[in-house]
Amino acid sequence: MTMDKTSPRRWRQATQLVRSGIDRSAFDETSEGLFLTSGYVYGSAEEAELAFKGDKDRYIYSRYGNPTLTMFQDRLAAFEGASSCVSTASGMAAVFAALASQVQAGDRVVASRALFGSCHYIIAEILPKYGIKTELVDGIDLTQWRAALSKPTKCVFIETPSNPGLEIIDISAVANLAHKSGARLIVDNVFATPTLQHPLDLGADIVMYSATKHIDGQGRTLGGAILSNDQDFMNDCLTPFMRHTGPSLSPFNAWVLLKGLETLDLRVRQHCANALDIAQFLSEHRAVNRVLYPELASHPQHDLAMRQMSAGSTIVSFYIPGGKEAAFKFLNALELVDISNNLGDSKSLITHPATTTHQRLSPEERAELEITDDLVRLSVGLEDSEDLKSDLDQALTLR
Ligand SMILES: *Cc1c(COP(=O)(O)O)cnc(C)c1O
Secondary structure, X not given: OEOOOOOOOOOOHHHHHHHOOOXXXXXXXXXXXXOOOOEOOOOOHHHHHHHHHOOOOOOOEOOOOOHHHHHHHHHHHHHHOOOEXXXXXXXXXXXXXXXXXXXXXXXXXXEEOOOOHHHHHHHHHXXXXXXXXXXXXXXXXXXXXXXXXXXXXXXXXXXXXXXXXXXXXXXXXXXXXXXXXXXEEEXXXXXXXXXXXXXXXXXXXXXXXXXXXXXXXXXXXXXXXXXXXXHHHHHHHHHHHHHHHOOOXXXXXXXXXXXXXXXXXXHHHHHHHHXXXXXXXXXXXXXXXXXXXXXXXXXXOHHHHHHHOOOOOOEEEEEOOOHHHHHHHHHHHOOOOEEOOOOOOOOOXXXXXXHOOOOOOOHHHXXXXXXXXXXXXXXXXXXXXXXXXXXXXXXXXXX
C-alpha cells in the first residue's frame, strides 16, 4: 500500500504519527474506523470481475487488504520515510515473510549471531531445511562480515541493538558489504523503535518491526510490519507471498496499533529517559557487576550507537554476581517490576534470558553471546523512575 495524499511528506514527525494515513468513511468519524470485516461486496458481477483482473483498485478480501490495515501501514510508512509498508500478524510473521518471500533453494543468507530467539531459529533451523545456506557472524566484527559477504549472498539479516546484549552493529558498513555481495539488508529495528533509528537512511533495504512491542506499547496485541522503498521486493516478492500464505494482521489489532502510533514518539522518549536514569543508577550500585546500555560511555560501541540512534533505547541489561540463584532471588524480590519476557510495555518488565528467552541455545552459544546466569534484562516502563530505582535497590540489597 503506498502513501496517499492524506499523508504529505512535508509534515513533521509528530504530526505524521497523529495524522498520516487517515481515510475517513462516509460517517466522518474523528477517530480512525475499525473495519472488522473479512470480505467486501460488489455492486455487480462485472465489478467483481474487474477487481479480480486488477483493473479496478478496491478491497477484495481482508487477507489482501483492509481499510484499517491500510491506515496503520500508511501511518507507519510516513513516519519511517518508506514508500511501502505491509503489516503482519506478529513480529515473527514479519521476519519470516521478509526472508522467505525472496529466497529459494541454493541461496545464501548471512545474519548476525546475537538475535532474538525465534529469529535465530528461522535462520539456523528452518531456512536450511529448504536448501538455503545460512551463516551466522559476530555482528560487531566487520572482518567477519567482509569474509562472509565475499561470496554471492541473497539476504543479510541483522538486529541492532541486539537482544539481550544490546550490541550495536554498524548499519551503513554492513549495508555496503551486503550490496557488494548482491544481497538486500534486512534490519530488525524492534529494540531501536522507529523513533530512535532510521535504517533505510543508513542504507538498509528492508526494515521490520514486532509491533507487539513499542508500537502497541501497552502489552495488548501482537502485530508486525515490513517497510521498504524497494518496489521490486515489495511487488514481486512480499505482496504475493503475503496474499497467498496469509499471515495477515487482524483489523482489530491493526486499529489498536494505529492508535498506539499516535503516542509512540512521546512514550519512547520517556522510556529512554527512564532507562538512562536507571542505567546510571545501576552502574554505580555496589551489587551490580556490569551494566549494558548504549548511551553509557562505558558501552563498547557507545560512539557508533550515538551516531546511528538518537537515544540509548528502552532496555537495560546488567550482570549481578551469584549466578542463577542470586538472579532468581533478585527477580522474586521485586515488588513493582514484573517478571515477564515481553518488552516495550508501559509496565517495567524483567527477565532472566539464560533460563527463558535464550534457554534453547546451547551453553556454548550462550557463553559466546555472554548470556550468563548473572545476566538480567530490564525493559524500562513509564512508571516514575524514582519508584523503579527504589524497587531495584531494595531487591538488590535483599539478595
Ligand atoms: C519480539 C521480537 C520479535 C518477534 O515479535 P513477535 O511480535 O513476538 O512475533 C522479533 N525481533 C525482536 C528483536 C523482538 O524483540
